[in-house]
Amino acid sequence: MQTVKEGEKVKIHYTGSLDDGTVFDSSQGRDPLEFTIGSGQVIKGFDKGVLGMKVGEEKDIHIPAAEAYGEANPQLIRKIPKASLPKDREPQVGMIMGLVRSDGVQAEAKIIAVTEEDISVDLNHPLAGEALNFKIKLISIN
Incomplete structure (x- = not known):
């Protein structure tokens, strides 16, 4: 066979x-x-x-x-100023958001922390x- x-x-x-x-x-x-x-x-x-x-x-x-x-890469955890986000939706931990990386490639990121000033996102594969x-x-x- x-x-x-x-x-x-x-x-x-x-x-x-x-x-x-x-x-x-x-x-x-x-x-x-x-x-x-x-x-x-x-x-x-x-x-x-x-x-x-x-x-x-x-x-x-x-x-x-x-x-x-x-393996998860800690360098793929990024902080983004809240001021740069669309105003129509309040970011929450666990949300998935679309981003455009510096090389122009679209990527999904998971919000892992939210503070008054910024959010932390994880760009690693889930x-x-x-x-x-x-x-x-x-x-x-x-």
């Missing part, structure tokens, strides 16, 4: 969770995820976990933070610093 190799297109169903059991994503109830192994479409650890699987096989994989979204767990089932290899 054929097994998944580098460069092959696959379809899988998956459920992703954190070490505490919190589910952060799932393909259940949707079309399977389709991607090419080694193309950079998914995190490195996900590619590695699918390699060698056979159609119909189910597997649990654990991906350390370094092979997922990396899953940075987290080990991820996936239950996966290989649907097809093309």
Whole structure:
């Protein structure tokens, strides 16, 4: 029976969770995820976990933070003066806001602190610093 190799297109169903059991994503109830192994479409650890699987096989994989979204980078915590924010909405801890970085790229940031003068935002990926767990089932290899 054929097994998944580098460069092959696959379809899988998956459920992703954190070490505490919190589910952060799932393909259940949707079309399977389709991607090419080694193309950079998914995190490195996900590619590695699918390699060698056979159609119909189910597997649990654990991906350390370094092979997922990396460790949280403290340099991606920034302070923004409240005066530079739109006046129509009061910033609150936990809100997600869109920003344009100095290189012109749009990014999402989570507000992590609010003071009288400014807000602190976290530009790290929401899953940075987290080990991820996936239950996966290989649907097809093309």
